[in-house]
Amino acid sequence: MTTEIQRIVFSESMKLADLVDVNFKLLNVLSRLGISLGFGENTIREVCQRQGINLESFLLICSIYTYDDYVPSAELLSSADPLTIVDYLHSSHAFYLDKEFASLEKNIKAMVEPCDDMQKKIVSKFVADYKLQVEKHFAYEEMTVFPYVRALKEGKMMEGYSIEQFEENHSNIDETLGDLKNIVMKYLPDTCDTVLRNEVLYRIYRLDEDLAKHTIIEDRVLIPIVNRMEA
Amino acid sequence: MMKTGFRKVLLIMPSVIVARGLEAALAEHGEFRVEGILADLSHASEARLRNMDVDVIIIDPVVFDYVSRASGRARLAEHSSAAVVALKTIPMEDEQIRQYDGVVSMYDDPVAVVKKLRESLASHEDTPESDGYDLSSREKEILVCVAKGMLNKEIADFYNISIHTVITHRKNITRKTGIKTVAGLTVYALLNNLIDPSSVEL
Numbered sequence: 001m002t003t004e005i006q007r008i009v010f011s012e013s014m015k016l017a018d019l020v021d022v023n024f025k026l027l028n029v030l031s032r033l034g035i036s037l038g039f040g041e042n043t044i045r046e047v048c049q050r051q052g053i054n055l056e057s058f059l060l061i062c063s064i065y066t067y068d069d070y071v072p073s074a075e076l077l078s079s080a081d082p083l084t085i086v087d088y089l090h091s092s093h094a095f096y097l098d099k100e101f102a103s104l105e106k107n108i109k110a111m112v113e114p115c116d117d118m119q120k121k122i123v124s125k126f127v128a129d130y131k132l133q134v135e136k137h138f139a140y141e142e143m144t145v146f147p148y149v150r151a152l153k154e155g156k157m158m159e160g161y162s163i164e165q166f167e168e169n170h171s172n173i174d175e176t177l178g179d180l181k182n183i184v185m186k187y188l189p190d191t192c193d194t195v196l197r198n199e200v201l202y203r204i205y206r207l208d209e210d211l212a213k214h215t216i217i218e219d220r221v222l223i224p225i226v227n228r229m230e231a
Numbered sequence: 232m233m234k235t236g237f238r239k240v241l242l243i244m245p246s247v248i249v250a251r252g253l254e255a256a257l258a259e260h261g262e263f264r265v266e267g268i269l270a271d272l273s274h275a276s277e278a279r280l281r282n283m284d285v286d287v288i289i290i291d292p293v294v295f296d297y298v299s300r301a302s303g304r305a306r307l308a309e310h311s312s313a314a315v316v317a318l319k320t321i322p323m324e325d326e327q328i329r330q331y332d333g334v335v336s337m338y339d340d341p342v343a344v345v346k347k348l349r350e351s352l353a354s355h356e357d358t359p360e361s362d363g364y365d366l367s368s369r370e371k372e373i374l375v376c377v378a379k380g381m382l383n384k385e386i387a388d389f390y391n392i393s394i395h396t397v398i399t400h401r402k403n404i405t406r407k408t409g410i411k412t413v414a415g416l417t418v419y420a421l422l423n424n425l426i427d428p429s430s431v432e433l
Binding site for chain 2 (some may be wrong): 117
């Protein structure tokens with residue numbers, strides 16, 4: 001993780017390439033926001049302007065993604081655009097489901113190849129069930145939370161729903177991923193190739209970290225912003 | 232361990248004929264003496280087991296049902312620190328055999344039995360104590376119930392223990408394995424051959 005000495009407050013005049021150098025994991029964030037590589041010497045401000053991305057929201061997401069203990073200022077929260085946050089969360093969902101899980105399943109399939117049929121079946125069922133659980137979790141946000149935020153932004157109040165309910169419905173999907181990690185690391189038969197197991201483990205650790213950041217962005221950015229709008 | 236001239240043996244087997252035969256065969260040699268015979272592993276028997284200071288237990292694994300057979304050795308370990316030797320009366324999988332300190336056959340001659348008991352004792356004395364991260368037999372039983380989809384209340388009723396005790400066991404299982412969800416525990420149970428794959432929906 002980033003140490004205190006390296007800690008840099010992201011500003012709009014910073015070159016985008018330097019931002020990635022500070023935390024290469026922000027490459028994920030850029031692609032989810034529709035920013036492609038090849039941005040040359042452009043600054044954060046220039047790229048956001050060109051892509052029509054709300055600058056404050058961009059800085060918020062990058063800061064949270066990089067610093068575990070980052071607490072957004074009230075000022076930044078009130079100038080951030082909830083739609084940019086929602087767009088980001090939405091494309092993250094698509095990224096997890098279309099790219100990340102597809103790769104994870106592919107790696108797991110290769111890893112359990114030497115196992116017997118029963119073992120293959122139980123592992124793939126566990127992964128499939130996890131995927132369903134995540135899809136369900138995302139679907140609730142896509143069908144209920146995001147439309148609510150979009151409507152609120154347009155000045156419409158939706159009866160019988162508030163962001164508080166989102167907080168209550170925020171189930172933990174990280175436990176199942178943790179179990180998968182333990183199973184792959186500790187309990188698969190020795191016949192499974194260590195290098196393939198490592199690949200799966202790296203993927204799980206990265207996904208777990210990414211999902212944790214995703215949750216933090218919901219809890220510390222989206223919910224406070226919407227709370228202000230509801231007030 | 233005190234060397235009092237002979238080693239104390241406990242027999243746990245449902246057949247009185249086999250138990251008496253073994254007792255007589257061992258008596259001829261003098262090195263091992265049968266101190267007690269239990270026909271089963273009921274709660275009463277477990278209590279006697281705890282209060283009996285024996286060096287070797289010879290057990291017929293049929294006293295365990297299919298589910299607990301794979302973890303039978305660990306269950307005994309909860310009650311006694313004696314070496315445990317299986318008396319092979321039925322076909323046993325390698326997995327089941329490995330948990331014991333030794334195996335004797337119904338068809339071994341008495342000299343072979345005595346030799347095997349000696350070896351088992353020696354190998355048992357070399358084995359270090361459990362490091363506290365392996366699941367106990369009771370924890371394995373609870374894990375199997377959880378994997379089969381039983382609720383805490385059902386497990387409590389089944390083993391005639393309190394729900395609180397069930398929860399404590401479940402916490403310990405999670406602490407030891409790192410696995411938190413029911414689905415994860417099911418995978419664990421299947422990969423470790425604690426349950427028959429046909430007993431869960433796949």
